[in-house]
Amino acid sequence: MSSATATTASAPPATNAGKSALARLGAAFFGRLVIIIPYVWLLFFFLIPFVIVFKISLSQTAIAIPPYTPALDFSGGISGFLAQLKQLSLDNYTWLTQDALYFNAYVTSVIIAAVSTVLTLLVGYPIAYGMARAPATIRPTLLMLVILPFWTSFLIRVYAWIGILKPEGLLNQLLLATGVIHQPLIILNTYTAIFIGIVYSYLPFMVLPLYSALEKMDYSLIEAAKDLGCPPTSAFWKITFPLSLPGVIAGCLLVFIPAVGEFVIPDLLGGSQTLMIGKTLWNEFFANRDWPVSSAVAVILLLLLIVPIMLFQRAQARAQEMDR
């Protein structure tokens, strides 16, 4: 730079070129850095833990600390390490196929998550539609109301549902007092309670992507459809709904994926009778202290969820393409 400043009068373009090249290099570095940070995050908090869990799933349970064997270390040198690796086996995965409990738990979880997702969509779509069509001045307030429940702990909100749903709870008291029913409804500790819990807890995850898809839709499209002879209901199915599909897909996957592995809601609202994989995993880990089997359960759960996650990513990519 010093030589460049000395010759500014004769060669200012060179100085500019040098500066801009340096600036470009800097920009490229920061551009990379911005991308690298999330990847480093994923490496440390997703990939490495997953490799550890996967390794444990290949181990055998043992009465020790940690409660499995082998615990990999390099105290025996390379040969000792390889000998430890030889002890790893797929026995736990074979075990999962032999006990019907696991298969049933997986299937039930997927079914419960799917049904809950559909219910959440049915409840969430009208809410999102109403919000998107509301006057622009009150939309931020409505959005705030949707997000507001997050200000209270998830656990406390699920506990609150016990108070509402139990046989002597608020809902039954209300229905009995108004004479709608004469016997208290048994909702708590049933699958119905799980559905209510999941729909309630995950509703914002459905409403927000739906709202963002519906809100950016040009209302004149609906007017154009009507103008061309399309009655309102038909216009909804031909224009509004197809255009909101990216939001529908995003919302459904945002509900489905965490709902499959949900543990708190089935445990608190579903009681001991209901079977879900998240609860099974918890029992294996904490009640049975069988880390290898619970790790195997977790690995299978992850593989099960990778398919919808990839679908989600593809839908997002396509939505971005559409926006372009």
Add this chain to the structure above:
Amino acid sequence: MKSLGSIRRDFAPWNDPNAKPYIQFDNVTKKFGDFTAVNNLSLTIFEREFFALLGASGCGKSTLLRMLAGFEEPTAGRILLDGQDLRGIPPYRRPVNMMFQSYALFPHMTVENNIAFGLKQDGMPKPEIASRVAEMLKLVKLEQFAKRKPHQLSGGQRQRVALARSVAKRPKVLLLDEPLGALDKKLREETQFELMDLQQNLGLTFVVVTHDQEEAMTMADRIAIIDKGEVMQVATPAEVYEAPGSRFVAGFVGNVNMFEGKIARGEAGSASIDAGNGITIRTDNAGTAGAGTAVTFAIRPEKIKVSSKKPAEAVNAIEGEVYDIAYLGDMTVYHVRLDDGQVVRASTMNAARITEDPLSWNDRAWVSFRPDAGVVLTR
């Protein structure tokens, strides 16, 4: 006023007392809360007419169009189409189609399906839809874009798809909301003529909303000038320009010079106007205004001649000083400050490449005009 007719000489149903109106706004009022968008407005449009609603934004012209399309219902009054009262008929049952300002093309459908949308709604048989769509694509010269999605088209192409979609159903009336607003100047000028051809060929009634007076003047058979929800004047482009009915219309359409004054002496249409400061204007177009009436004398810039010497034969000649000159290529605009301080705008076509005796800034100059060049306005 023998030359102030329509461009289509054989087409002037508004002059025919027996002509049946096609669209009628009958004392229509539309209020949005406290705001009156359209105020007790009556208007008649004839079949096969190219009718323009011209006004500044927020004047209520779009509301008129939306009421015709059925998106808004009048608060009071009624709208008749071909003798039928449109009240209560939803937009999807009205025999009118609209071309939206934003085009409102369905982004998830191909060009083909966009055009076919209205036809499918009518339950038209598939082979007929296919042939009609092909015909429409040919009409707007987009045959090779049939399978494209709207986002793969340019602005001009989208405009054509929107047009094709709105005429595909052969509506009784085509409503166009600022149809050329989103196009650049050159494309807009081309498209104006294409729209006129299309209207002639299809024999449809067009009602176009625009804020662009040039666009309205170019395309329309008649123009309604709207201000604050009221019709100021309905007339052919030539009449609107040459015989404005009010100060507002004269000022709104094109450039104009206005002199406030009082009729000093008048007989049989011609009059002398005392415009103050010793300026007397003689005009043949005083109409029925009698002596003593306060009037505005309005004259277009191109009807005023600017010269360095007082023209010998001129009836009206006023002296002043050249205050500003704008050379625009095809014409030159002079701003001349009269001795009483009023600035007069005069434009001269540059018919010759070289001007003899050119005027310059601060030169003394005379503005002169013929007695039939201006109009006398009492409103």
